Amino acid sequence: MQLSYRRFFGSALAALIGAVAAASPVQAAFTLSLSDGINPSITVADEVAGDANLGTPGSVVAIRNIGAWSTIVSTGTSKPELGGPSLIDLNSSNTSRGPGTLTLELVDTNFLNPASGLAFRIGGTTDGTVSFEAFVNTANADPFLGTSITGGPVSTLPGPASKPFLADRLLSLDLDGTVPYALGIRVTTVHTRSGRSITSFDGAIVAVPEPGTLGLLGTGLVAAGLLFRRRQQPGAS
Numbered sequence: 001m002q003l004s005y006r007r008f009f010g011s012a013l014a015a016l017i018g019a020v021a022a023a024s025p026v027q028a029a030f031t032l033s034l035s036d037g038i039n040p041s042i043t044v045a046d047e048v049a050g051d052a053n054l055g056t057p058g059s060v061v062a063i064r065n066i067g068a069w070s071t072i073v074s075t076g077t078s079k080p081e082l083g084g085p086s087l088i089d090l091n092s093s094n095t096s097r098g099p100g101t102l103t104l105e106l107v108d109t110n111f112l113n114p115a116s117g118l119a120f121r122i123g124g125t126t127d128g129t130v131s132f133e134a135f136v137n138t139a140n141a142d143p144f145l146g147t148s149i150t151g152g153p154v155s156t157l158p159g160p161a162s163k164p165f166l167a168d169r170l171l172s173l174d175l176d177g178t179v180p181y182a183l184g185i186r187v188t189t190v191h192t193r194s195g196r197s198i199t200s201f202d203g204a205i206v207a208v209p210e211p212g213t214l215g216l217l218g219t220g221l222v223a224a225g226l227l228f229r230r231r232q233q234p235g236a237s
Contacts, residue, residue, distance in 0.1 A: 030108040032060045032076040032090075036067035037101050046078075056081060068100030068191070076106040087111055087118075088183045089204040096191045096198075103188040109140050114177030115207035120149045120185075123166040124201025128191040130165060131155040134205050135184040136173065143184030147171065149205065153186075162198075170208070 029048075035041035044050045044062045052061040058081030062074045074092040082089060090106045120134035133153045137146025150169040175181065183205050191197040 030060060030078050032062050032074060033105040034062060034064060034066060034072060035103045036069060039067050042066060058082060068096045068098045069094055069102050070097045071095040074104055078108040085207045087113060087205050087207055088185065089202065090185045090187065091202045093200040094189055095196065097196060098194050099192050101188065101190050103186065106185045107143055109182040110180045111183060112177050112180055113207045114210055115175045116210045117170055117172045117208035118149050119168065119170045119206045119208055120203065121168045121206060122201055122203035124199065125162050125164050126156060126189065126199040127161045127197035128189060128199060129156050129158055130199060130201060131188045132203060133186050137182040138179065140180045140182050143182040144186065146182065
C-alpha cells in the first residue's frame with residue numbers, strides 16, 4: 001500500500017510539473033533566421049557557434065549565402081548591447097545573382113522597457129521590393145503570434161534599381177515595465193531581375209516614452225529656457 005501511495009504522488013507531481021511547463025511561455029534565445037523558401041532555413045543564435053560576433057552579447061551577426069543569395073551580411077542588435085529608446089534593430093545588406101526571395105526574422109524576449117507605445121522605423125535601398133512587419137507579444141512568447149506593430153505587412157512599390165524607401169509605423173500600447181514582452185522583426189526581399197541585385201536596409205523597434213517621461217522632459221526644457229533667459233537679463237548673475 002505504501003508503494004502505491006508513492007507511485008500515486010510521484011505521478012501526480014510529474015503531471016503538475018508538466019502542466020506548469022505547458023502553461024509557461026516558451027523563452028526563445030535572441031536569434032536571427034534566414035530563409036529563401038527553397039533551401040533549409042538558417043538560424044543563428046546570439047553567442048552561439050555561427051554568430052560572427054562572438055563575445056558581444058546582444059549583437060548577433062550572420063554572414064552567409066543561401067540559394068540565389070550570394071552574400072548576406074545581417075546584424076541583429078538587442079539588449080544589453082542596444083540602449084536608449086531603440087529596443088531591437090535589424091541591419092542587412094543582401095546581394096543576389098538572380099531572381100530570389102529572402103526572408104529575415106529577428107526575435108528576442110524578456111523586454112521590460114516601459115512605454116506608451118512602440119514604433120517601427122525602417123529605411124534603405126532596393127533593386128527589388130521589400131515587405132516588412134514588426135510584432136510584439138505581451139505574453140513574452142513567439143512575437144509573430146502576437147500583435148502587429150505595423151498593422152500588417154507593408155511593401156515597397158516596384159520601381160527603378162536602387163530606389164530608396166522609408167517607413168514609420170506606430171502602435172499605441174501600455175507597457176508598464178513589470179511584465180516582460182517579446183519583439184520580432186520580419187523583412188522579406190524579392191529580386192526579380194537576372195544578374196546582380198542588392199538590397200540594404202536598417203529597421204528598428206523603438207519604445208515611445210510614457211507621458212510622464214515626456215512631461216518631465218518638457219518641464220526640464222522650460223526650466224532650462226527660463227534660466228537661459230534670466231542669465232541674458234542685465235544684472236543677472
